[in-house]
Amino acid sequence: MKMQRKLVGISFVLLFALAFVLMPDTGTAHNSDTVAIGAKVENFTLADTEGKQRSFNDLKGKNGALIVFMSAQCPVVKGYAERINALAKDYQAKGISVIGMNSNATESLDYVKSNMSERSYSFPMLIDKSNIIADKFGATVTPEVYLFDKDGKLVYRGAIDNDRSGENITARPLQDAVDATLGGKAVAKAETKAFGCSIKRAAK
Amino acid sequence: MRFFRLAVFCGAILLGLGGADSALAQKKRTPQNRRQTKSRVKRSVKKPPPPAETAALIPVTRLDFAGLQTLLKRDPEAKRPLLINFWATWCPPCVEEFPELVKIDREFRPRGLDFVTISLDDLAEIKRDVPKFLAAMKAEMPAFLLKTADEDAAIQLVAPDWRGGLPFTVLLDSAGKIAYSRMGVVKPDILRLEIEKVLSPAADAPSVK
Numbered sequence: 001m002k003m004q005r006k007l008v009g010i011s012f013v014l015l016f017a018l019a020f021v022l023m024p025d026t027g028t029a030h031n032s033d034t035v036a037i038g039a040k041v042e043n044f045t046l047a048d049t050e051g052k053q054r055s056f057n058d059l060k061g062k063n064g065a066l067i068v069f070m071s072a073q074c075p076v077v078k079g080y081a082e083r084i085n086a087l088a089k090d091y092q093a094k095g096i097s098v099i100g101m102n103s104n105a106t107e108s109l110d111y112v113k114s115n116m117s118e119r120s121y122s123f124p125m126l127i128d129k130s131n132i133i134a135d136k137f138g139a140t141v142t143p144e145v146y147l148f149d150k151d152g153k154l155v156y157r158g159a160i161d162n163d164r165s166g167e168n169i170t171a172r173p174l175q176d177a178v179d180a181t182l183g184g185k186a187v188a189k190a191e192t193k194a195f196g197c198s199i200k201r202a203a204k
Numbered sequence: 205m206r207f208f209r210l211a212v213f214c215g216a217i218l219l220g221l222g223g224a225d226s227a228l229a230q231k232k233r234t235p236q237n238r239r240q241t242k243s244r245v246k247r248s249v250k251k252p253p254p255p256a257e258t259a260a261l262i263p264v265t266r267l268d269f270a271g272l273q274t275l276l277k278r279d280p281e282a283k284r285p286l287l288i289n290f291w292a293t294w295c296p297p298c299v300e301e302f303p304e305l306v307k308i309d310r311e312f313r314p315r316g317l318d319f320v321t322i323s324l325d326d327l328a329e330i331k332r333d334v335p336k337f338l339a340a341m342k343a344e345m346p347a348f349l350l351k352t353a354d355e356d357a358a359i360q361l362v363a364p365d366w367r368g369g370l371p372f373t374v375l376l377d378s379a380g381k382i383a384y385s386r387m388g389v390v391k392p393d394i395l396r397l398e399i400e401k402v403l404s405p406a407a408d409a410p411s412v413k
Contacts, residue, residue, distance in 0.1 A: 075294040140387060141369035158367075162353060165326060170353055193359040195324045197295060198369030198388045 034138035035146070037190045040153050044133060046126040049113045054124055056099075057152070063095030063182060064149045066174075069134065070100050070125070071142040072107050072115035074197035079164055080143050081119045087160070087174070088123050094182060096147075100125035103134035104142075105202035131201050141196040145174055149181050156181075158192030264334045267322065267348040272358055275320070275348075278380045285383070285402040287312075287319040290350075290362075290372040293333045294325065298371040301389045302341050305373075308392065309345045312399050319345040324370060327351050377402045 035041055045055040059065060068084060071077050077084075088098040100123055102112050109127060116125055128134055137146060147156040156177035163169045177187040267275070278286060289305055291298035309319045321343065323334050330349045338347055352358050359368045363385055366372055374385040375398055384398040 073296070139367075141367045144367065159356065162355060168353070192356045193366075193368045194355050195290075195292075195359070195368045195370060198297065198371070200297075200388075 034136060035154050037154050037157065040151065041148060042136075044136075046128055046133065048124045048126055049109065049116060054126060059097055059099055059124065060148065060152060061092070061095045061097035062150060064097075064147065064155075065152075066091055066096055066098045066178075067101050067137075067146040067148070068098065069137075069139045069142050069144045069146075069199065070102055071104050071197055071199070072102070072112050073104070074142045076164055076196045077143045078119075079166065080160060081121075083160060083166065084143070085120060085122070088121075091178060092123070094178075095150075096178065096182075098123040101128055101133060101139075102126070103128040103131045103139065104200045105129055105131065106200040129202065131199065134199055134201070140199055141194075142199060143196055144194075147174065147177050147181065147187075155187045156190050159194035162192075162194070164195070262335065262338050262343060262345075262347045264323065264330050264338070264347045264349050266327070266330060267350045269352045269354060269358055269361075271348075272322075272350060272352070272361065276361065276376070276380065278376070278378075282318065283378045284316050284318045285378050285399070286376045286380075287317060287399065288362075288374050288376070289319075289321045290324060290370055290374075291321060292324040292370055293329065293337050295370045297389045299337070301371060302337075302343070304390065304392045306341050306343050306345075308395065308399070309343070311396075312403070313345075316403055317399055321345055321347050323347065323349045325349060375399065375402060 041056060043055055043057045045053050048054050056065070066087075070084075084098075091098055100116075100121060102125060112125060112127065126133075134140070139146075143160060144158060145156070145160060146154060149155050156174065158173060160172075160174045161169045162171040162173075173189050173192045176189065180187045275288075287308075289298075291302070293299065305319075305321075309317075313319060321338075323329075325334050327349065334347070334349060350358065355368065359366055363372075363374055363382060366374075366385065366387060369387045371389065372385070372387050373390050373395065375383045375395075377383045383402045384395070386395070
């Protein structure tokens, strides 16, 4: 009887101890750092515009992947649509798969879908309506690209080129990064910035 | 440079108005405000007022990278906090928040805030959509259009944490340091509070340090 009580007491203590140890973990689980240059991206799964679940690891080509943060409404993305289609065709042939990402809470699935066919995007478009991936990547602007090498490591983040209008392009940092990665070299300029539309986040 | 002169001109008008007040109040003439008076006169002479009909239509000045650098460095004599709004006519949230920004300009300019807007529209719009929109908004803050081949460097120069999404509103204190910034539509109450914060120390301690 005495022994039994003691055992119950011990198991309670152990249970509390276990709960205490586990508690901080669950509290910080959502606070993972944003994806940094050189860091390997953790696999994630999102639904595409057809409702099909797609994982990053399945989508990634043999030489890498390019995630393009996009918006159906953003006029800057519209201005880049042709260039994005051209590079998607080119990179896909080189084993780098192109993945569209829409993280705007304000754009409905129907809108994104109709816009996609209007602009003849031929790559999958993932729907990140609660901006989980945008938060993880620290993405705040469209269009913005994230280039991953064959091992899934981030090698370039930023602009496609240095001219929204497309009339006076004098620098192509994405193309340079792709060339370097395919050639097994380090990317000289791994991060750039450009003006664009802000990603409209969900109220949390 | 043209902007700078315009800003000086607007400042001169405000100083002039303030000067009338202080004359009535018979304030002591410290060496500091004597210097202000002198430069006020000099600047007013240098810049004749524009014709009345163009006064409502704010001219939009082209800004390059060097111009942006000058703007951010601030005139050391200005000693006023500076609010900058980066926007474009093609950016719906920018257009949406603009009336509130015009109100904030009217409220705080007489109280010592400088406010400029920097458009990221195509250069072709510098004489078309941009001034047209500003006129419709009755915007009176000095207006610029930034055109640079190195937007990367420009964005980095303004705020290291900013990746270029519009609208972007940044408040610099009178020393030119970022006191507050926001990407996306501003929350007017919060912005007003932040402006009050950078204005009040100047009002309490007008001495030059």
